[in-house]
Amino acid sequence: MSDALPVWFAVQAELLGHEEEMDSQSRSCFACYDDDTLFEMFHLTRPCVEFIADIIRVRMKKYMLSTLTVDTMIMVTLNYYAHGSTTITLVKRFNLKTDCQSIVCTVSEVVASMSDQFISFPQTRKAKVDIAHMVEEFCGIPDVLGVLAPTHFKIRSSTYDKNTLAFTRQQFVNTLGYKSVVSQIICDLDGNILSVEKCCVGSTCEQDLWRTSFRGREIEEELYGQYWVIGGEGYHLSKRLLTPVSDPKGIAQVRFNEAHAKIHNVTQTTLRSLKWRFRCLTQLSFALDKLTNVVKACCVLHNIAKKFSVPLPPGDDKFEDRQPSNPCLGSAAVLCPDGLRARQELIDSSFNAPPSQEEPE
Numbered sequence: 001m002s003d004a005l006p007v008w009f010a011v012q013a014e015l016l017g018h019e020e021e022m023d024s025q026s027r028s029c030f031a032c033y034d035d036d037t038l039f040e041m042f043h044l045t046r047p048c049v050e051f052i053a054d055i056i057r058v059r060m061k062k063y064m065l066s067t068l069t070v071d072t073m074i075m076v077t078l079n080y081y082a083h084g085s086t087t088i089t090l091v092k093r094f095n096l097k098t099d100c101q102s103i104v105c106t107v108s109e110v111v112a113s114m115s116d117q118f119i120s121f122p123q124t125r126k127a128k129v130d131i132a133h134m135v136e137e138f139c140g141i142p143d144v145l146g147v148l149a150p151t152h153f154k155i156r157s158s159t160y161d162k163n164t165l166a167f168t169r170q171q172f173v174n175t176l177g178y179k180s181v182v183s184q185i186i187c188d189l190d191g192n193i194l195s196v197e198k199c200c201v202g203s204t205c206e207q208d209l210w211r212t213s214f215r216g217r218e219i220e221e222e223l224y225g226q227y228w229v230i231g232g233e234g235y236h237l238s239k240r241l242l243t244p245v246s247d248p249k250g251i252a253q254v255r256f257n258e259a260h261a262k263i264h265n266v267t268q269t270t271l272r273s274l275k276w277r278f279r280c281l282t283q284l285s286f287a288l289d290k291l292t293n294v295v296k297a298c299c300v301l302h303n304i305a306k307k308f309s310v311p312l313p314p315g316d317d318k319f320e321d322r323q324p325s326n327p328c329l330g331s332a333a334v335l336c337p338d339g340l341r342a343r344q345e346l347i348d349s350s351f352n353a354p355p356s357q358e359e360p361e
Contacts, residue, residue, distance in 0.1 A: 029071040039313075041075075041089070043082040043277045044301075048308040052078070052301065059110050068094070068103070076100055077107035081298055084280040105290050111297035118300045121146070121186070121194045121215065121224070128227060134189050139259040140350055144242070145219075146194050147187055147230040149267035150206045151274075152180040152323055153199070153295065156285040167201050167288075174202035176324040181288065183295055184209040184216070186229060189263070191270040192306060193299045198292045205328040206234035210241065230263050234327040237339040245343075255351040271323065274302050276316045 030038065030053065035046050042049055053074050060070045072094050080086055086100045122128045122145055135144040152174055172179040180202035186195040195215045200208075210216040210231070219229055219240050228242040237243045244260045245253045275281045278298040284291055 029069070029075055041082065041087065042078040043310075043313050044078070044305060045308060045310050048305055048310050049078070051308070052304060055114065056107065056110055059113070060107075073103050073107050077104045077111075078301075080104050081278045081280050081301065084283055101286070105286065105293070108290070108293040108297040111300050112293040115196065115296050115300055118303050119193055119196060119296075123224075128225065131188055132227060135263060138189055139263040141228070141230075141242070141256075141259050141263060142346065142350060143227050144230055144263065145188075145224060145227045147189075147263055147267050148206075148210070148232070148235065148241075149185045149187055149271055150182055150209055150232075150234070150323075150326070151185050151271055152182045152202055153281050153291070154283050155179050155181055155202075155291075156283060171201040171203050174324040175326055176322060178202075180324075181284070181291055182209065182326070183292070184213050185267075185271075185299070186215060187267060187270045189266060190306070191266065191273060192303055193270070193274075196296055196299045199288060199295060201288075202324075203326065205326045206232070207236050207328045210235055216241075230260065232264060232325065234325050236328075236336065237343060238336050239338045239342050241339070242343060242346075245347075252347050252351045256347045259351070268321070268323075272316065272319055272321050273312055274298065275321055276312055276319045277302065277305065277310075 030046070030049060033041070038044070038046050038049055044052070053071065056074050057070050060073070076086055076090060076094070076096070079090055080100065086096065090096070122131055128145060131145055132143050136142045155172065169179070172181070174180050174182070181199040182202055182204055183199045184195075184197040184206075185193055187193050197209065197213045197215065218224065219227075220238060222240065226240075228240060231241045231243050233244060233246070235241055235243050242260070244257045248254045248257050278301070280294065281298055284294065286294060
């Protein structure tokens with residue numbers, strides 16, 4: 001997120017410019033709760049909630065629903081993100097009779113539209129050099145900008161029922177046997193989300209996610225320079241997508257695989273944090289065309305929460321998030337000569353052991 005700081009200040013300046021337009025009465029919606037209650041309701045701290053509410057308010061003028069205030073819509077949506085449903089406390093307080101799902105969809109569309117501001121892939125030379133340097137210090141692999149995390153989100157029956165014209169129910173079933181949608185996420189070493197793509201049905205294989213993704217095409221065309229992204233065994237090795245050696249021979253390839261696994265494990269921590277803070281992502285119930293906005297909105301809020309150093313709700317150490325692997329059939333037979341050569345050159349230059357550590361004959 002090295003590029004995000006100027007954007008952050010720009011957003012702050014925009015908010016200051018709109019401060020006189022904010023409804024001071026609606027602020028009382030948040031002010032009447034103490035800090036502990038706010039965290040319980042939204043899994044976010046007060047400064048973080050106030051910042052999020054500010055950036056949404058200035059974009060919600062054209063999205064008014066019925067007699068609900070903007071802050072009410074924000075509270076209902078943040079509460080849904082945190083718990084997967086609107087809690088009884090809010091339902092009673094605001095006497096909610098409108099469809100809460102419509103409220104969540106509306107606010108999610110607004111928050112997702114800000115993804116370009118808060119989910120930023122490194123653009124400047126300094127940002128890319130800084131990220132690559134951090135990764136190399138962490139695991140020893142040079143010239144890495146991010147780690148691929150194909151992320152499955154469980155869905156309820158109502159989701160695929162609304163999409164039966166386009167997809168069969170079986171297409172939502174992943175290799176672990178549960179129904180899901182999957183989105184390709186790229187994160188950095190610190191767990192910031194750098195890119196998130198649209199949701200696809202759960203049976204979509206990882207290589208197809210990469211091949212059809214907007215960011216994948218940019219990276220393969222070297223629009224960001226000659227840098228790698230780290231991918232798991234479900235992906236095909238290429239000049240810009242770095243996968244582990246399937247059958248390592250020699251200590252250098254073994255050490256490379258260990259380094260690859262170390263950086264790839266960062267995705268597990270990131271995804272666990274994302275889903276534990278925003279429980280809605282563990283049981284989604286929207287139509288497929290609405291799911292992408294909900295997922296993107298949660299990714300935006302994840303990055304903002306990290307910016308504010310918001311802790312995770314208690315119990316995250318016990319939360320398990322089993323992610324299926326959906327490799328393409330016959331992927332082992334797909335070879336990229338340029339990718340094989342580039343990976344071996346990287347291994348030779350960075351992972352050859354000193355003479356005293358070489359394998360005995």
